Amino acid sequence: QVQLVESGGGLVQAGGSLRLSCAASGRTFGRYAMGWFRQAPGKEREFVVSISWGGGIRNYADSVKGRFMISRDNAKNTVYLQMNSLKPEDSAVYYCASAHTQVAGPSGDAYDYFGQGTQVTVSS
Numbered sequence: 001q002v003q004l005v006e007s008g009g010g011l012v013q014a015g016g017s018l019r020l021s022c023a024a025s026g027r028t029f030g031r032y033a034m035g036w037f038r039q040a041p042g043k044e045r046e047f048v049v050s051i052s053w054g055g056g057i058r059n060y061a062d063s064v065k066g067r068f069m070i071s072r073d074n075a076k077n078t079v080y081l082q083m084n085s086l087k088p089e090d091s092a093v094y095y096c097a098s099a100h101t102q103v104a105g106p107s108g109d110a111y112d113y114f115g116q117g118t119q120v121t122v123s124s
Contacts, residue, residue: 001026002024002025002026002027002098002112002113003024003025003026003115004022004023004024004096004097004098004113004114004115004116005022005023005024005115005116006020006021006022006094006095006096006115006116006117006118007020007021007022007023007118008020008021008118009094009118009119009120010119010120010121011121011122011123012086012120012121012122012123013122013123014086014087014088014122014123014124015085015086016086016122017082017083017084017085017086018083018086018120019080019081019082019083020036020080020081020083020094020096020118020120021078021079021080021081022034022036022078022079022080022081022096022115023076023077023078024077024078024079024096024098025077027098029074029077030053030054030074031053031102032053032098032099032100032101032102033050033051033052033053033098033099033101033102033103033104033110034050034051034070034072034079034096034097034098034099034104035047035048035049035050035051035096035097035099035104035110035111036048036049036050036070036079036081036094036095036096036097037094037095037097037108037114038090038092038093038094038095038120039092039093039095039117040089040091040092040093043092045095045108046061047061047105047106047107047108048060048061048064048068048081048094049061049064049068049070049081050070050099050104050105050106051070051071051072051079052102052103052104053102053103054074054102055071055072055074057103058070059105059106061106063089064083064090067083067084067085067086068081068082068083068084069081069082069084070082079096081094083120086120086122087122088122088123088124089122090120090122091120091121091122092119092120093117093118093119093120094117094118094119094120095114095115095116095117096114096115097111097113097114097115098111098112098113098114099111099112100112
C-alpha cells in the first residue's frame with residue numbers, strides 16, 4: 001500500500017515562501033515520477049508541477065513557473081515543493097501524487113496515488 005504524507009503547509013503573507021514535503025512509502029520511490037496538484041474551494045483540482053523518476057525532467061504549470069521549484073531526494077523517499085513569491089491565488093490544498101510511470105505530465109490519469117493534502121493559505 002502506497003502512502004504519501006504531505007507536510008509544510010500553513011499561513012503566509014503574499015510574497016512569502018513555504019516549502020512542502022511529501023514522504024512516500026510502499027513502492028520503490030526512485031522508479032516513478034512524482035507530482036503536486038492543488039485544489040482551491042469551489043474549483044477543480046489542478047496540476048502544479050511534476051518531476052521525473054531521476055529528477056531530470058520537470059513540468060510546471062504556467063501559473064507557477066519562475067516561482068515554484070520541485071525537487072526530490074530518492075534516498076529519503078521524499079519530494080519537495082519550494083514555493084516563493086506566493087500570491088493569494090496560490091491558496092489551496094496541495095496534494096502530492098505518485099505516478100505509475102517514470103515520466104509524467106499534467107494529466108491526473110498518470111498518477112495512481114494521492115496524499116491527503118496540506119493547506120496553504122496566502123494572505124493579501
